[in-house]
Amino acid sequence: MGNTCSSIDKIICPGSSASVPSSRTKASSSLNTTGNLSAFSSTTFEQSTGSPVSSDEAFIDGKILEVPNLRVFTFAELKSATKNFKPDTVLGEGGFGKVFKGWVDEKTLNPVKSGFGMVVAVKKLDPESMQGLEEWQSEVNFLGRLSHPNLVKLLGYCWEEKDLLLVYEFMTKGSLENHLFRRAGAFDPLSWILRLKIAIGAARGLAFLHSSEKRVIYRDFKASNILLDSNYNAKISDFGLAKNGPVGSDSHVTTRVMGTNGYAAPEYVATGHLYVKSDVYGFGVVLLEMLSGQRALDISRPIGQHSLVDWAKPYLADRKKLARMMDPRLEGQYPLKGALQAAALTLRCIAGEPKNRPSMKEVLETLEEIWALKVRPTESKNASSQHKPRRHGQAPVHPRSPLGARQGGGVGSRVVDHSLKAR
Ligand SMILES: Nc1ncnc2c1ncn2[C@@H]1O[C@H](COP(=O)(O)OP(=O)(O)OP(=O)(O)O)[C@@H](O)[C@H]1O
Numbered sequence: 001m002g003n004t005c006s007s008i009d010k011i012i013c014p015g016s017s018a019s020v021p022s023s024r025t026k027a028s029s030s031l032n033t034t035g036n037l038s039a040f041s042s043t044t045f046e047q048s049t050g051s052p053v054s055s056d057e058a059f060i061d062g063k064i065l066e067v068p069n070l071r072v073f074t075f076a077e078l079k080s081a082t083k084n085f086k087p088d089t090v091l092g093e094g095g096f097g098k099v100f101k102g103w104v105d106e107k108t109l110n111p112v113k114s115g116f117g118m119v120v121a122v123k124k125l126d127p128e129s130m131q132g133l134e135e136w137q138s139e140v141n142f143l144g145r146l147s148h149p150n151l152v153k154l155l156g157y158c159w160e161e162k163d164l165l166l167v168y169e170f171m172t173k174g175s176l177e178n179h180l181f182r183r184a185g186a187f188d189p190l191s192w193i194l195r196l197k198i199a200i201g202a203a204r205g206l207a208f209l210h211s212s213e214k215r216v217i218y219r220d221f222k223a224s225n226i227l228l229d230s231n232y233n234a235k236i237s238d239f240g241l242a243k244n245g246p247v248g249s250d251s252h253v254t255t256r257v258m259g260t261n262g263y264a265a266p267e268y269v270a271t272g273h274l275y276v277k278s279d280v281y282g283f284g285v286v287l288l289e290m291l292s293g294q295r296a297l298d299i300s301r302p303i304g305q306h307s308l309v310d311w312a313k314p315y316l317a318d319r320k321k322l323a324r325m326m327d328p329r330l331e332g333q334y335p336l337k338g339a340l341q342a343a344a345l346t347l348r349c350i351a352g353e354p355k356n357r358p359s360m361k362e363v364l365e366t367l368e369e370i371w372a373l374k375v376r377p378t379e380s381k382n383a384s385s386q387h388k389p390r391r392h393g394q395a396p397v398h399p400r401s402p403l404g405a406r407q408g409g410g411v412g413s414r415v416v417d418h419s420l421k422a423r
């Protein structure tokens with residue numbers, strides 16, 4: 001989880017069988033310099049015949065391009081666009097590597113001097129990374145062809161020898177994770193309305209993926225992969241772990257269980273069975289982070305409280321207790337009815353059984369109903385006294401909450417191989 005994460009660890013679930021992600025070899029692709037990745041892309045959406053739910057409204061704004069329309073950059077061009085990958089252009093860092101700010105001409109996408117043209121985000125593979133060609137290919141295959149207002153736009157890529165880079169539209173306000181959890185003064189607290197707006201945007205993106213004719217399971221839904229533009233429109237990024245939906249059955253069995261600790265659905269972690277509803281679980285965890293202001297996983301919290309889901313379930317289920325779980329940075333400024341509905345929705349999303357979770361279409365509809373309530377003056381009289389604003393990085397004060405411990409460290413760790421791995 002980018003710049004704030006001290007460790008990224010993925011799960012590999014031994015013993016699971018079946019499909020292997022697309023080829024890792026360079027020879028399998030037909031990369032050329034015109035920007036077409038024909039072999040990559042033509043196979044990406046042909047593996048699944050999962051039943052389409054194409055009438056979904058979320059699909060209307062999006063489309064699957066026949067051929068990705070991507071610019072092929074040379075390494076020299078991206079070096080120039082990012083001032084030689086100068087440290088002061090670093091926007092963040094994730095499991096793949098660092099993300100740099102770069103400048104390109106709006107029309108030609110040729111590099112220009114910093115401060116001119118259009119800003120882009122350039123993600124550069126770190127040779128030490130646990131990720132590599134496979135994730136890079138997946139990103140190009142999926143994001144290169146999926147087009148939707150709530151998916152981040154991939155503009156192009158570079159592949160020269162061992163240098164793998166991806167070029168995206170620049171998302172001015174960075175990640176949701178930064179807004180919810182970064183320290184002092186860096187970001188203003190997100191209001192209830194903004195949280196809802198972000199949740200609705202992200203739900204639209206996920207609903208589009210699930211409803212599109214080649215059902216896509218995103219597999220890595222988390223706060224750091226939700227990026228925000230200048231108006232807090234949310235866009236989902238990072239398709240390195242995305243998969244086509246199951247063919248002829250409900251679940252897809254993966255050889256390697258990958259995702260992020262704290263967000264990955266229990267059935268997936270335990271068995272490698274991946275469902276569209278596994279994404280809904282991840283969405284529920286993010287909703288819970290937005291309601292509570294707490295990270296999905298935080299090993300600096302007292303024993304028994306590391307997992308937000310485990311801790312929060314009783315609070316979500318009890319309307320009298322809910323206010324104690326809400327993020328103090330909201331300062332009680334939310335409609336109680338909306339919060340109760342959001343809590344009930346969250347609880348359904350994080351249900352243990354995939355079949356008991358709602359579809360993303362239903363999630364979206366419910367969020368829109370909550371949105372319609374908008375913000376009314378605090379309905380919970382006690383809310384503001386219970387929600388004293390805290391400084392960033394300071395202990396969230398929940399008077400009677402078991403999560404009143406210091407926050408920070410050991411956060412949102414990505415899972416690989418059942419072991420925590422430092423990046
Ligand atoms: N298109 C973008 N525009 C602006 N900032 C970006 C963009 N893409 C990434 N970032 C910044 O870079 C950070 C790292 O992103 P990245 O996707 O590499 O890692 P991550 O999501 O934090 O972790 P993971 O590797 O597990 O996905 C993000 O948190 C965000 O702050």
Ligand SMILES: [Mg+2]
Pocket residue numbers: 094224225237238
């Ligand atoms: Mg990411």
